[in-house]
Amino acid sequence: MTVHTRNRLFKEVLFFSFLVCTLAITMLPFIFMSAEALAPSPLTAVEGSRYLPQNWSLESFRQLMSVGDISRFVMNSMIHAFGYTFLSLLLNSLAAFAFARMVFPGRDRLFTMLILAMMVPGQVIMIPVFIIVKSLGLLNSFAGLILPGCAHAFGIFAVRQFMRDLPDEIFDAARTDGCSDIDLFIHIALPLCRPILASLAVTSFIYTWDQFLYPLVIMQDEPMFTLPVALVSLTSQHFGSWGMLLAGGVVTALPSLIVFMLAQRAYVAGITGGSSKG
């Protein structure tokens, strides 16, 4: 019995150390990135290489602040992420409500088409989207940045599944009490959908923060750059100043990391929810 327990314990430790090693290897790029960003002097070709710097300083961050208006880029990214998240929650849950709790002609085929639309990746249609945004005069504006992607089949689909599974009795009762569809949506559906909306909000935020190609094309004037676009632009301008660029990487990565840490559960539910059902 003791042999068996010891054996089990041994296995447990073995597995755990294997996983911790994997974890360490996975995290290494971040560790190197943060360490190099906090190094006092930039690494040059003459010095050779090092694993970790010996001293620490915020010099790279200071340098980063001096080459570009970083706070401006952070602000732009914030407006982008929050604006997108808000609008996509609003539009998608409205549409989802129609699909889940209303009966109207053509509903099912329209919904099928939405699901098909889900399969076309956004980047594929970027050129014509650019032409359309341009002809609407929305280049270089937050409207042009946020509007085109904010209604998406994935969001409608997720919220619709959730709304459809809500008990009919609540809605029936409210309707007999004389509630309009709008009342039903605001006072009953939305509060009950809080979990899925939270998931959608967190995934939207992190997704938007991550966006690169689309903002690159739409935001052309440097003061309108989002953080990732600014970072790539800095990389090509100051190629080789790795300390500063990695500091930029840290600044870019931090916000979505914080949001993820704070709302981990909602986020994980959001990304695993759809797929584990299928």
Added chain:
Amino acid sequence: MLLIGHAGHAEEVTLRVWGMGGEAEKLPKMARRFEYENPGVKVRIQALSWGGSYEKLVTAFLGGTPPDVCQMGTTMMRDFHAMGALESLQPMFDSGDLRAEDFFSESLKTCTYDGQYYGMPWYVDTRVVYFRREYLDRFGWQQFPQTWEEFFKLGQQVTAAKRAAGDEIGYFCSLQGFTFEMFYWQAGGDFMPLQNGAPPFDAAKMAEAIGYERSLRQAGFLGKPHDSGIDYITEFDLGRYEVAISGPWMAADLKKNQHRLKNAWGMAPMPENKTRTSFIGGSNLVQFKESRHKEIGRKFILFLSRPEIQAEWYEISNDLPANRRAMETPQLIDDPVMQVFREQLADTRLPPADREWSIFWDRFYRQYDAFMESDDDVKTFVRQMNAVMAEVIAERDAVGRPQAGGLYWVALTLFPIILLSAYIFLGIGRQQSIKALTSTPLRTVALFLVPAMAVMLIFRLLPLCVAFAASFTDLGAANITDPTRALFTGSANYLRLYQDEIFWRSVKNTLIYLLVGVPANLLIALTLALAINRFRGWKRTLLATGLFLPSVITMVASAVTWRWLYCQQSPLNLAINWLGIGPLNWLGDPDLALPSLIIFSVWRSYGLSMLIIMAGLELINRELYESVRIDGGSRWHEFRHVTLPGLRGTLFAVAVGIIVANIQFFIEPYVLTGGGPKDATMSLLLFSYNRAFGSFQLGYASSVITVLFVFFFIFNLWQRHLRQKLS
């Protein structure tokens, strides 16, 4: 000044100037001087990267927000003039502020369209020879070889000496920054205007040029490909090779950074055959038609053209002055480096810039490397190339292509939309009622549905239709401002796609990426999910969160990190070195670049798959495990007969998800390699993006999009079919 004092008080004007990376970095110094001379003017400089400048300028022009003054590479001028983007600078020449004879005529040609000047040459660029003196002295050369024969002779002497000394990696000559046109010119060749039926180049001279380069290679002058991972100027400094063909930056770098050589290096013009022609390039300064502060912008251009400013600019930036008078200034007249450049610039030519030539060179270089390795007949090769060029010209001249016209666009754009609407309307009355309460009034439905549907229609469906319509036209730089002038080209774009080797390369890369990346991702994710599933509580949270982090970290931040990890001096190479493999040229080696991107991408994405698989594991009925255990089944049994069948749906969904994500493989190559080296990492989306924003062939790029869409559509039907079969 006139403009500034206009309202009676000095109002500050901000002049927006865009420059390319290195120039933009050094330009502020000149800008401060200009501001000092022109109170009330503030110059704001924005830097563009060379790689991304074309797309940036196109979008700025289309968006109506171009800069007031802009640096433009000589090769871009033609396209931007064709778009009607550039403002004529003719008045500056007419008024005598600028004099045409001050500039190199070949360089001024890049600004000239229909007899008008649309730009001012800012600096020029050419290639000369850099050599280490060591071997020259040893073999008694008083000066660097003047002719092709002498050059070849020196090459033989050096190569023999290096071999005798047992030097295995050393070689004679590095053709950095070399363009093949130069050998052709030196052989006495010339590029003819492109006409149907007339050969665009002289076959005999072309054969001589190609034959000469092949003889250099076969004599072992050019060394074997190797990946030391250090840049070629440092290698020169280290004595790995003796002669380089390179541009002005190399002189600057050698003077500033390389200490081993001190004065043991020299420069010379190109060796002569019939001529000693080198090529001329560089940058112009232009204004856009929609630039806001044209008057002050012109002043700034004029300021940068002054000989003393140009001379100073050379000292700051090492860009060769485009104004020839600058070379006569006291600062530069005795500069030894400048003397060599001045001598070379007297014999320089402009490579032909027609789009057809770039299509031709594309195809040319694809076969060139293979030919160089072979012993095939040069004349046959030249004949083949002549035929290729004839094809390219024929494509250009294909007649009978009607203009698309407004009706075409409306019809072809609306066609799919009408088709889909018909599909929906035909379905009306057939829907089964599920959980039906009552039929909702249409007005209420519209209220809920219209916002989202409108956005999706305008920004998702309509773009697809536009892309579809555009793929049958030659929509591009010349007609973007008025798409009705685009020509209807039928299937020409698709045909070209079929023949485009870069396209097939990108298809191949995407497939390799899927075939290696997806299984690797699934395998790692499944292993880790099963391992983590043994744990509960904090250990589980820690491991799951930690392993998932790469998926959450902003892509661009990770890409920058990996860009750094993959460079010569990084901890990664240090570790690899420690393992005894030696530093690897991760992104520079064509064989290694794609695997490097796959490693990065798998690292980034397996956490997500792992989480989804873990969620799937939770759904498996616990009792099934119990029953296997009661039957005395092994762990393997458990996995084979309970876990795997239970995960089937999840694994399938994960695989579909990764495939969809990976077909859109874009940011990795965009940030890390730009699709190179030698297209080794070109992906479908990057290919389309480059065609669209890198050279503005929207019609052609759209055909890629349509192909991708059809592919996605079929893939989607297939995976739905499979999914139904699974469940």
